Amino acid sequence: MADSDSSIQRHRRLPPLAALRAFEAAARHLSFRKAAEELAVTPTAVSHQIRLLEAVLGRALFVRHVRRVALTAAGERLYPVFRDGFDSFEQAISALDPQSQRKAVTLTAPMLFTARRLLPALDAFRSAHPGFDLRLHAADEVVDLHAGLADIAVRYGPGPFPGLVAEPLMSERFGVLCSPRLGLSHPDDLRTAVLIHTEWKRPGMAPDWQRWRRLSGATGLAIGEGPRFTDDGHALQAAIAGHGAVIASLVLARPEIEAGMLFQPFGPEIVGETYHIVATPENIACADVRAVRDWLADHVSGETPLRENRKPILGRSGGPE
Incomplete structure (x- = not known):
């Protein structure tokens, strides 16, 4: 040349x-x-x-x-x-x-989040990455990513996440959910309804009936009574079966809301924390882990459910917390 x-x-x-x-x-x-x-x-x-x-x-x-x-x-x-x-x-x-290419990545996430958000989106990942082995580790306990037990995680909470790279995935909101068969239309109806409780592992962050009552100003609720579940998925199933009303995630219960199995009869809603994608700096630099990160951002993130199935509250109500 x-x-x-x-x-x-x-x-x-x-x-x-x-x-x-x-x-x-x-x-x-x-x-x-x-x-x-x-x-x-x-x-x-x-x-x-x-x-x-x-x-x-x-x-x-x-x-x-x-x-x-x-x-x-x-x-x-x-x-x-x-x-x-x-x-x-x-x-x-x-x-x-x-x-020689690594085609296996372990993603750890809370149990209900895995069932309600990750599993429905798996087909999109498999279509984009055929032959790639994405392993889902469902656990409410925090997994030490530095120990190599998982490559990437979805974590719920405000952070900080020391030693990890974190980015917000989606926000969470909670509200009253029940089967349409219960016929609830006003907060006063809760005075005679069964209240289903979930025993949250982090009480300080619990979106429970006591917190909802403070927001709504509702009175006469027997918040100390009603069945209690250690698993929020079981609490949702009890509500679907018509056993009572529950304070639950509007994000994770979206399939049941859209199918008409559950509905949100009235407000207010409790603003929750944020789900984050987290990984070690070393792992997020790997192309395979970034592929999982991109799938989470493109196919798993989402907003709170549409409210076509929620009746407006009648009378006094509190705004979002």
Whole structure:
């Protein structure tokens, strides 16, 4: 070719690959020790490679503190370039041997959320990623993502989520739900209705009858009586069967509301917390975990149910909390 500046003819002036790998791992972990564990070398070797890279570039890439490191402005500028470069290397190499690609990701989420939001959306994931093994771990207990028991999670609550990357997925709202057969149309009807209770694992966040009564101003409710369930799914089934009224998630009960099995006879609604997608920084950098994240954002997120099946409240009511 006539162009002597062609990238084919010129020689690339790059630092040693070992130094670049050490920098990328240390920048991702913000730890020389963790980078050393990943690369199967000693922390001293990682430190040596980074000092070599800094000498070649003529500038510091890390600020060394007693028990941690932080990126300098130059390090912040270089890290995403190297990270994306190594990700591209990995993807290109994996593409040569499809058997070497990881096609299994474990997603952990609360039990009712898994049943009501994840399972109905599985077909969309399978259509987009045939042959990909998405494993659902349904548990109301928080799973330690740093321990490797799951790769990504949906968590309910305001956070913070220390050491994890988090982004909001969907908001939650709660309201009175019951079978249309009960014929409820006004909060006063609850004085003679059976009130179904769910024993929430985090009482401080509980959207219960006591909280709803404060919002609505309703009086004469026997909120200390009625059947109690430790599982919110069982409480919903009791309401569907006509055993009473329950304070439940309007988001997770949407299929039953749309099918006419449950309806929201009146307000007010209790504003809940937010469901978040969370993962470790290392996992969210992986293409397979990001595929699950994108599926959650595109097919699982949603708003509270449409209210065609909710009758307006008559008389006094409180607004949303």
